[in-house]
Amino acid sequence: MATPTQSIREIISSQPSAAAILRRFDIDVCTHAGETLDEACADLQLSVEQVLEKLEHDAAVSTGAEFADPNELSPSRLIQHIVRVHHRNVRQELPRLVELADTVAERYGERAPELRTVRSVATELHAEMVEHIRKEEQILFPYIAQVNEAPLLAFRPPQQCFSRVGQPVFMMVQEHERGKLLLADLRRLTSDFKPPVWACSTFVALYSGLRIFVDRFEEHIRLENEVLFPRAMQMEAELMQGGAR
Structure with a gap:
């Protein structure tokens, strides 16, 4: 603080x-x-x-200081938290970091050429993650919430572009891995987000922002990969078993 x-x-x-x-x-x-x-x-x-x-x-x-234990939340509440905190972080922090990366690359690119690659990777990460969370919010998350809140409606057409929730889950997990690879590139290019001794405050803000974004992104994908997605597949499996009786 x-x-x-x-x-x-x-x-x-x-x-x-x-x-x-x-x-x-x-x-x-x-x-x-x-x-x-x-x-x-x-x-x-x-x-x-x-x-x-x-x-x-x-x-x-x-x-997200008010956040409780994810295991104590329903899937719908967990989705609300992910969108309100983690997706908000992607939408607000990545554009800010791209802008900082552009400023720092323009100012110090001759002295530290790797900054131009940092700018390029940050721009690519922003484009991919914004599209990623759009798909989650418009396709996958509404379906999971419906299975949680109104299961009898979850299998009604139209607008269902997959037959099992595992299909979009697999795609989202793959995109998480792609995001992690880009962040690993940023970590390598920035020497684990350590600015040089001559760095100005804007330079320091860029590296500190990237470091904190990595930490929050790891928590973001942990909540989805390890908590939300397994529970969604379990709910769907139980619903289908119940319907088969």
């Missing part, structure tokens, strides 16, 4: 999305990098309490 006595650089290192929030308050994260939040706000005649409130809200929403 950000504090008034932390430097802008420290805040961004622990909460990369803070860079965008600070910019909304006209706090230049490079110019004020070495200043504490208190000092930066005093320079600009800002309310440090108001800035902290925005930073705290962003941290709570982005991490």
Whole structure:
């Protein structure tokens, strides 16, 4: 959690999305990098309490701080959490990271050529993951929720483009693996997300943001691969067995 006595650089290192929030308050994260939040706000005649409130809200929403044990949630509630927290993270964080990667590559690409590849991989990851979550939200998740909430309707046509839930699940798992490969490329290109000593605050925000995105993405796919998808296939199997009696 950000504090008034932390430097802008420290805040961004622990909460990369803070860079965008600070910019909304006209706090230049490079110019004020070495200043504490208190000092930066005093320079600009800002309310440090108001800035902290925005930073705290962003941290709570982005991490899904209210989330309970996934095994205690119904599949429908788990889907709501995945969409509200993890899909939101993909939609908000990846475009921000692509923008940062573009800025850093343009500024430091001659000094660190790998940054151009980082930009390319981040752009590819964004395109693939946005399409991935679109398919989950429009096709797979509604079906799983229907099996959970109204099972007798789940096998009615039309709009069913698969005969068993295992088919789209297999495709989504394969796409998860593709996303993990792209993130592994980013980890390698960035030396495990360690910025050089000469990196500016924007550079630091990019690497910190990528590191945190990887951690959250791993939790995202764990919830789907290990919790939601197995339960969906089990529900469908039980429903079909019941219908066969």
